[in-house]
Amino acid sequence: MTERFSIGELGRRTGCKVVTIRYYEQIGLLDAPERGEGGHRVYERAHLDRLSFIRRARDLGFSHDDIRSLLTLSTGPAAGPCQAVDHVAAAHLDAVRAKISDLRRLELILVSVLDQCGRTTVEACCVLDALRAPSAEDGVRPAFVTTV
Amino acid sequence: MTERFSIGELGRRTGCKVVTIRYYEQIGLLDAPERGEGGHRVYERAHLDRLSFIRRARDLGFSHDDIRSLLTLSTGPAAGPCQAVDHVAAAHLDAVRAKISDLRRLELILVSVLDQCGRTTVEACCVLDALRAPSAEDGVRPAFVTTV
DNA sequence: TATACGATCTATAGTCCCTATAGGTTCAAG
DNA sequence: CTTGAACCTATAGGGACTATAGATCGTATA
Known part of the structure; x- marks a missing residue:
């Protein structure tokens, strides 16, 4: 009695949008999955597990490349060492921390600028001043923040 | 004696890559700028000021849309109120703070997972465990982090 | 003056991680 | 049998760039 689900059902069970599932298939x-008579995708337990893994990893901010590594490692020899896994996670943690400290610096600057600027x-305007000339906190040139 | 610079010089003075300058022109x-005989771009003081503004705003994480607003506002009536400017900055600050708290949650999870996992x-592997099944911190389903 | 080399030009595609749209087909309930 | 939701493919868009290719321009040196 193998479980089999449609793409919609798989999406519901993993909290993943249908379009995203198809996209994950497209990028490998x-x-x-196999297809039913009408050409619809028919998923099995293994897909559910793998997609759950992927989603959880995405929720933790791992990139697709990271996830590919993690998946490969997780299906490797069960008795093998997991250093490589730890390494991926540790590198990611470093990246998260770097981003946090970047954003904190940003936060401080924005707060200080906004604090000074009361309905002028x-x-x-202090906010515009900070943009028009080199800021009070000199040497502010992060060159890292792309999106917030 | 109007100052005039090449795109490379403008880039050097603003810390902005040449390709990025052309890109900024492309998206308006x-x-x-005017062009010299050979078709090369010739920039003036006003471009330098504007690009500096843009770069500082980007360094502070403002989006292109935000920057467009800020530029419009900054060139508006000098005696007008700057509430609108403050509003853009305040909204951005909120976004920065939200992102920080997202990332901090991530950091905690990664740390706790990595701490448990000593060369097994x-x-x-605890890291893989956290991805294979719903994590210890239950209800972890951020659905927000795209890039770190 | 010839030449070499860096700076500039345009146009296009790629990055990351999806999301949206259009236009058609299949499935399941009533 | 009909309706409507779910599914299919293919393509384009978004944000903020980055990279590549192939051509032209400008200038310093021999």
Whole structure:
């Protein structure tokens, strides 16, 4: 009695959008399943497990490349060492921490700028001042933040 | 004696890559400059100021849309109120703070997972465990982090 | 003056991780 | 049998760039 689900059901069980599942298949993160008579995808337990893994890893911010490594490692020799896994996770943790400290610096600057600026004019606006000339906190040149 | 610079010089003075300057022109963030005889871009003081503004705003994590607003506001009536500017900055600060708290949650989870996992096997790896089944911190389903 | 080399030009595609749209087909309930 | 939800493919978009290719320009040196 093998369980078999449609793409919609798989999506519901993993909290993953249908389009995203198809996208994961397209980029080779999730195996292409068999097709039913009408051409609809028919998934099995293994797909559910793998997609759950992928989703949890994404929730933790791992990139697709990281996830590929983790999946390969997780299906490798069960008795083998897990150093490589730890390494991926540790590198990710470093990246998370770096991002946090970047954002904290940003937060401080924004707070200090906003604090000074109480309903003044455009001419005297502290926020705009901070952008018009090198900021008070000199040497602020992060060059890292792409999206917030 | 109007100052005039090449794109390379402008890049050097603003810490902005040449390709990025051309890109900003393409998306209408920076005005297209005049061209010299050979077709090379010739920039003036106003471009330098505007690009500096843009770069500082990017360093602070403002989006292109935010920057467009800020630029419009900064060139508006000098005696007008700067509430709108403050509003953009305050909204951005909120976004930065939200991102920080997201990342901190991630950090905690990664730390706790990595702490438990001392050179074990793939089979017993805590990191992989956290991905294979719902994590110890139950209800972890951020659905927010895209890039770190 | 010839030449070499760096700086510039345009146009296009790729990155990351999806999301959205259009237009068609299949499935399941009533 | 009909309706409507779910499914299918293919393609384009988004944000903020980055990379590549192939051509032209400008300038310093021999």
